[in-house]
Amino acid sequence: MKQHVQRAITGLCAVGVTLGLGIAAAPANAADDEYHVLVVGETLGFRHSHIDDTTRAIIELGQEHGFGVDVWDPPQGSSPGQPALTLASSPFTTAADLSKYATIIFASPVDATNNLDPNRPRLLNDTELAAFQGYIRGGGGYVGLHAATDSMHTVPWYSELTGGSARFRNHPAQQTATMRVESPGHPSTTMLPAEWVRFDEWYNFTANPREDVHVLITLDESTYNPGNGAMGADHPLAWCQNFEGGRSWYEGAGHTDASWTDPLFLSHVLGGIEWTAGKVTGGGDCVTFGEVDGILTDLAGESKKNRKLAGDVTAYLETAEAAADAGDHDGAIHVLKQAKGKAHGIQDAVLVAKIADLIEWQEALAA
Incomplete structure (x- = not known):
């Protein structure tokens, strides 16, 4: 494996232009790709507008950095999905089928289970969940973006995978806040300033995951109004862990569409993708x-x-x-x-x- 070095994200400022041009996802059997990833945007609940932007930005990253991208985001109810990009059927069939992907990226796939009603349809049904669990336990990677913590609330295992059973609780109005890098040696943080001032939607979580994860970034609540879900002086926002044989990385920011044309934010996410895919090492590799x-x-x-x-x-x-x-x-x-x-x-x-x-x-x- 290679040590992570900061690389320029060239051409990504043009994503805002190319988004409307119908970029085709590089299929996961593309011969020239070093590895392959799956982006999951399927939505059974609230549809985040950034999902389309996130998907296309990751496709661009793959084109520039040597990985192929498949997309699972079919139309569901009021969610339009991404019919031009999505696979024809669910890839969550068996762990063996999922093993073609070095990592699986959950891009805010909200499923409306936050009321903890076990009868609510989940993002993954029992068969799909078993396939995903087998994939992780077989050494697979997981990247959770923004509202990935607002999915499968009724599956404790999933909340442990996303990090320390920390599920989305609520958020205040979008505003500017300071993100503080706590673990600067990780491949997803080496390019970041110690204090990273950004405008975004800042999540409060149901629990502090610190005891179970390697915290990468915290939020400084003194720099914004966290609302009635304030977590206090210790507010983790991004973290990673080695989980049941696999690798998990989560970033709670990324709600704004502008995040997905920001070269620095994209470099950060690329580091998470590459680390969970097992392509880079550094900073203790999320050990705790x-x-x-x-x-x-x-x-x-x-x-x-x-x-x-x-x-x-x-x-x-x-x-x-x-x-x-x-x-x-x-x-x-x-x-x-x-x-x-x-x-x-x-x-x-x-x-x-x-x-x-x-x-x-x-x-x-x-x-």
């Missing part, structure tokens, strides 16, 4: 302390020796996490290096690699 704790728990029961070593490594991790939470990233790095040395005794390559990711993450924060 909780993820490493889970690996240790699984390894601890294998032998008496492993239980002792796992206990020692756990103690180091707890100390390192406390230092990181306090902003002492150099201190966290020092302790994590001790943890990595001890972890070699357990002889598990995944554990050692994940602790190395923790170190890389903290090094980016300390820089």
Whole structure:
């Protein structure tokens, strides 16, 4: 895999011109493409106007950066969909069928399940959901954009995939706010300023996902009026995680049509696509302390020796996490290096690699 480097998004300012020209999606069997992605815009509830713009912007990104794009966005009720671009039938048939896609992008596919009525039709029915779960568990990628958290509210697994069970709650009026980059070493954030001032629709969520995800960007609520769903001093907006064998990346911004002609925003989204597709690495690859704790728990029961070593490594991790939470990233790095040395005794390559990711993450924060 290649390390992510910032690349100019050339030609994307012209998307606003080409949007009306009926760009054809590059089919997922296009021989010249390095990999393929699926954009899901199917809407059973409120239809976001940006979906068409998002789809065409991603097609442009694919043309410039070597990936093919399929679209699933059929007309549904009052939603016009994108009949000129959509596949003829649902791609969510089996996990094997979905495996042709390096990542699947949910572009605000709202399904009106936010009232938690289990009888409401979901974006994915039981068969389609099983295929999607199998795809993720088989190493697939997921990109959630904006209202991707306002879908399948009655499926807890999906809310865990999107991030820490954080579902869309509400939003204030569109306004300018400051996004603060918390994890600057990730391939989707390396190009961003530390303080990113943008006009958008800012989501409040039903829960803070921080305990379960790697937070990339937070919202500074002192820079705008968050309304009656304010989350306070810690308001994650973009995050990522390694989830059940797959990779998940979410960005809560992107409601405005203008987002999808903004080269900086598109570079950010491209980083998320490429990371979930497994094409770039960096910044600790969305590792969390909780993820490493889970690996240790699984390894601890294998032998008496492993239980002792796992206990020692756990103690180091707890100390390192406390230092990181306090902003002492150099201190966290020092302790994590001790943890990595001890972890070699357990002889598990995944554990050692994940602790190395923790170190890389903290090094980016300390820089």
